[in-house]
Amino acid sequence: xxxxxxxxxxxxxxxxxxxxxxxxxxxxxxxxxxxxxxxxxxxxxxxxxxxxxxxxxxxxxxxxxxxxxxxxxxxxxxxxxxxxxxxxxxxxxxxxxxxxxxxxxxxxxxxxxxxxxxxxxxxxxxxxxxxxxxxxxxxxxxxxxxxxxxxxxxxxxxxxxxxxxxxxxxxxxxxxxxxxxxxxxxxxxxxxxxxxxxxxxxxxxxxxxxxxxx
Amino acid sequence: xxxxxxxxxxxxxxxxxxxxxxxxxxxxxxxxxxxxxxxxxxxxxxxxxxxxxxxxxxxxxxxxxxxxxxxxxxxxxxxxxxxxxxxxxxxxxxxxxxxxxxxxxxxxxxxxxxxxxxxxxxxxxxxxxxxxxxxxxxxxxxxxxxxxxxxxxxxxxxxxxxxxxxxxxxxxxxxxxxxxxxxxxxxxxxxxxxxxxxxxxxxxxxxxxxxxxxxxxxxxxxxxxxxxxxxxxxxxxxxxxxxxxxxxxxxxxxxxxxxxxxxxxxxxxxxxxxxxxxxxxxxxxxxxxxxxxxxxxxxxxxxxxxxxxxxxxxxxxxxxxxxxxxxxxxxxxxxxxxxxxxxxxxxxxxxxxxxxxxxxxxxxxxxxxxxxxxxxxxxxxxxxxxxxxxxxxxxxxxxxxxxxxxxxxxxxxxxxxxxxxxxxxxxxxxxxxxxxxxxxxxxxxxxxxxxxxxxx
Numbered sequence: 001x002x003x004x005x006x007x008x009x010x011x012x013x014x015x016x017x018x019x020x021x022x023x024x025x026x027x028x029x030x031x032x033x034x035x036x037x038x039x040x041x042x043x044x045x046x047x048x049x050x051x052x053x054x055x056x057x058x059x060x061x062x063x064x065x066x067x068x069x070x071x072x073x074x075x076x077x078x079x080x081x082x083x084x085x086x087x088x089x090x091x092x093x094x095x096x097x098x099x100x101x102x103x104x105x106x107x108x109x110x111x112x113x114x115x116x117x118x119x120x121x122x123x124x125x126x127x128x129x130x131x132x133x134x135x136x137x138x139x140x141x142x143x144x145x146x147x148x149x150x151x152x153x154x155x156x157x158x159x160x161x162x163x164x165x166x167x168x169x170x171x172x173x174x175x176x177x178x179x180x181x182x183x184x185x186x187x188x189x190x191x192x193x194x195x196x197x198x199x200x201x202x203x204x205x206x207x208x209x210x211x212x213x214x
Numbered sequence: 215x216x217x218x219x220x221x222x223x224x225x226x227x228x229x230x231x232x233x234x235x236x237x238x239x240x241x242x243x244x245x246x247x248x249x250x251x252x253x254x255x256x257x258x259x260x261x262x263x264x265x266x267x268x269x270x271x272x273x274x275x276x277x278x279x280x281x282x283x284x285x286x287x288x289x290x291x292x293x294x295x296x297x298x299x300x301x302x303x304x305x306x307x308x309x310x311x312x313x314x315x316x317x318x319x320x321x322x323x324x325x326x327x328x329x330x331x332x333x334x335x336x337x338x339x340x341x342x343x344x345x346x347x348x349x350x351x352x353x354x355x356x357x358x359x360x361x362x363x364x365x366x367x368x369x370x371x372x373x374x375x376x377x378x379x380x381x382x383x384x385x386x387x388x389x390x391x392x393x394x395x396x397x398x399x400x401x402x403x404x405x406x407x408x409x410x411x412x413x414x415x416x417x418x419x420x421x422x423x424x425x426x427x428x429x430x431x432x433x434x435x436x437x438x439x440x441x442x443x444x445x446x447x448x449x450x451x452x453x454x455x456x457x458x459x460x461x462x463x464x465x466x467x468x469x470x471x472x473x474x475x476x477x478x479x480x481x482x483x484x485x486x487x488x489x490x491x492x493x494x495x496x497x498x499x500x501x502x503x504x505x506x507x508x509x510x511x512x513x514x515x516x517x518x519x520x521x522x523x524x525x526x527x528x529x530x531x532x533x534x535x536x537x538x539x540x541x542x543x544x545x546x547x548x549x550x551x552x553x554x555x556x557x558x559x560x561x562x563x564x565x566x567x568x569x570x571x572x573x574x575x576x577x578x579x580x581x582x583x584x585x586x587x588x589x590x591x592x593x594x595x596x597x598x599x600x601x602x603x604x605x606x607x608x609x610x611x612x613x614x615x616x617x618x619x620x621x622x623x624x625x626x627x628x629x630x631x632x633x634x635x636x637x638x639x640x641x642x643x644x645x646x647x648x649x650x651x652x653x654x655x656x657x658x659x660x661x662x663x664x665x666x667x668x669x670x
Contacts, residue, residue: 058514058522061481063243066236101382101420103289106446106478110513153345153373153586154419157381182516183345183584200516 004033011040011075012047018067020074027075037079045119048072052117055110056202062106065113072116090121092212095138096147097125098181099158104151107181110201111147118205131158131165138175145208149181156183160192167193176211180204217308218301220462220502224455230285230293235449238287238294239479242447245284246485249276257483262524262616263567265609270329270532277491277533278302281448284492286500289445290452297499305499311539313467313504315366317408317437322365324505324541329532329572332606336574337361337598338507338543340368341589342413342441347373350587350636351393352400353645357591359404363598366439367409368576369397371416373586383423390418390427398433412439412469412505412543421453425460436466442501443471447479447489450500458501470497470506476522477513483522486510490530494542505541507576515627516582518546519560521620528571532609535572543574549626551581551588551633553651556623558658561593562600562667563619569604570612580633587635592647592655600662603669611666618665 007030014023030040051068054060096112098105105127112124123141125133129148138146146166150156159179166172178196179189189197196211198204218226233241249255253272258264278299285296297305313324324336339358346354351372358367372380372393380389393416401407414434418424421442428434440461444450461468472493474480480489490510497503510527512520518527527544534542546564550556561578568575577597581588604612623630633639639651647655663669 055477056514058477058482058512061243062478062513063240063481067240103445103451106475106513110477152419153371154381154386154417157379182582185585200514202514 007033008035008043012043015044015047015068015071018071020071023071023075024078027078037082041079044072044075048117052114062110062113065117069113069116091119092145093121093141093143094145094147094208095123095125095134095141095143097129097134098127099148099150099155099162100128100130101158102150102152102155103127107151108149111204114201114205115208131162134162135166135169135171144212145176145178147178150184151182153183163193178207178211217305218297218499220458223295223500226295227288227293227455228291230295232293234292235289242284242479243481245280246480246488249280249488250484255484257522257525259521261613262521262620263528263570263609263613265613267536270529270536273487273529274491274533274537276488277495280488281492281495284448286496287449289449295500302495302499306495306538309498309540310504313541315410315437315439315467317435320406320408326535326539326541327572328535330570330606330608331572334602334605335569336365336543337363337601338366338368338412338574338576339364339594339598340370340577341579341583342368342370342416345373345586346370347587352396354591355397355400356404357645358594359401359406359409361595361598363602364409366412368413369393369411369416380417383420386418386420387423387426390415390423391432393417394427394432410438414438414440421457425457436464439467439469439505441469441471441507444496446473446475448492448496462502467505468501468503470501470503472508474510475513476510476526483526487526487530490526491533494534494538498540505543507543509545509547511547517549517627519548519564520627521624524563524567524616528567531568531571531573541574543576544568545576545579547579547583549582549630551585551631552590552593553634553639553654554631555654555658556626556630557593557633558596559619559623561597562662563616565597565600566604566607566612567616569601570607570609575601585632587637588633590636590640592651596655599669600667603667615666
């Protein structure tokens with residue numbers, strides 16, 4: 001293996017060992033060796049995909065996904081500004097959160113981490129998020145998609161509130177809205193007029209890819 | 215030395231070490247990895263019900279070390295509530311080692327068991343997390359209370375009130391009152407008005423509505439049980455702390471509720487088993503509980519009857535029952551729904567694992583406990599029959615039976631049959647199961663008898 005290839009492998013190894021400081025140094029070295037920012041991003045994306053696949057088989061866990069996501073983010077902070085604007089690498093922008101009144105967020109965190117691993121730009125609003133904030137942040141972030149989750153039967157109606165709020169503000173056609181969470185069903189998603197529903201994180205990534213391509 | 219009292223817990227919640235929630239999640243993950251390695255705890259897919267006492271004791275020691283290191287995170291103050299190892303040991307020593315529930319002829323003492331104990335387990339009947347429509351709510355509770363072996367009841371949450379979705383306050387307060395009236399009426403009809411309800415206040419998911427519906431004028435007495443939820447892993451909020459302060463002030467039974475997740479912040483089955491025991495310790499020290507209700511879920515398959523979840527619940531159940539004498543009720547989410555053979559295989563595997571590991575049971579939670587009305591009294595009766603049959607069963611035998619059951623359903627978990635609603639497999643007028651469901655139930659019972667489950 002040439003020393004040029006070795007440095008790209010090192011960048012990917014940094015990703016797998018969640019070494020934020022290491023990846024900053026090695027990304028710079030890879031660029032110095034002549035790799036283009038897009039080549040480095042591609043190598044990292046393949047690594048993130050492998051991490052996502054390992055999570056789906058429970059060979060890695062949520063915290064691994066999150067730490068790998070943070071490491072990837074550190075690399076992208078260096079790489080993205082060096083890419084010409086006409087060569088966008090993001091697969092899409094999504095704001096995501098758990099609805100008002102609900103503080104269960106592990107499922108949403110998994111979806112968030114899997115989306116990051118799959119190359120989406122994710123703005124995670126956390127938990128107990130009011131409908132108005134979903135929309136405000138989607139506008140600020142210039143998102144394509146709003147993702148909302150509810151884990152309790154008593155908070156499911158907030159998903160309907162969110163859709164009605166976006167509609168009331170005249171912006172329903174601007175955003176695709178995907179919903180999920182333990183007690184949410186496909187039938188309920190259809191009933192409230194969501195664009196999509198996903199049963200789990202793996203499905204969520206596939207569904208969002210389809211939504212973006214539509 | 216006295217145990218750390220609740221007021222001191224509150225003081226620590228507002229003066230403990232400051233960390234962000236994300237930092238705490240990572241701390242939990244890393245520390246669990248360390249203790250799992252240090253104590254050499256390994257998941258063994260060939261032994262879903264372990265029978266190695268030293269493994270159970272190592273999981274307990276690992277949980278003690280881990281909890282002393284990590285503590286409980288208060289999400290509102292963004293601080294850690296910490297205890298020294300001596301405080302933890304003292305707290306466990308002084309914990310209430312039995313719980314008192316019910317009234318009149320239903321008054322009973324919940325005494326903890328040991329692995330392989332011949333004592334029949336406490337049978338908590340129902341599936342509190344499952345929701346039901348108004349149409350069947352009272353029928354369900356009456357059906358649960360009509361099971362003679364039921365020691366306590368879990369009342370389903372109502373999904374609607376007068377056709378309106380029950381949601382966070384204030385509507386859920388009215389839903390909670392309606393649910394209580396419906397449950398009380400059903401208990402009277404079953405002739406067991408004093409049977410304790412241990413999942414108060416279902417339908418009121420917010421703590422404020424739960425507290426409001428518990429006021430004396432609505433008829434609840436302290437001999438019932440109130441669940442206080444904590445969040446994965448080892449997190450609590452001010453609302454929950456407030457509910458504990460309220461319940462402690464009138465001597466009501468507090469039930470610590472927790473649900474570690476395989477694949478979440480605890481990692482794999484080994485870390486999840488350790489964090490389950492740490493949650494039990496937290497329930498005693500922070501929540502001042504007199505009983506606990508807990509389960510484990512695999513985040514990918516969204517149920518508790520996968521091999522890794524059964525193993526983690528079994529080993530943590532044994533760790534607790536061998537080392538802390540404390541009333542803990544365990545249960546599983548099944549992937550399949552009512553009127554399917556698969557549901558009954560999953561229920562049997564789960565009940566046998568829990569009882570042989572020395573814990574008390576809550577009955578079935580069909581269809582991942584997310585589908586409205588996909589729950590009936592027949593799988594609850596079946597759960598109790600299995601739990602009684604498994605009393606005194608050796609863990610080696612339990613392991614063989616559970617392995618055989620896993621072979622029957624494991625490959626179907628991802629595409630489990632949803633089954634049928636109560637309205638489709640029970641007669642709404644008589645409250646009796648359909649012939650079809652009874653046939654399935656009888657066939658499975660016969661199969662299980664043939665593989666060695668000693669039904670009376």
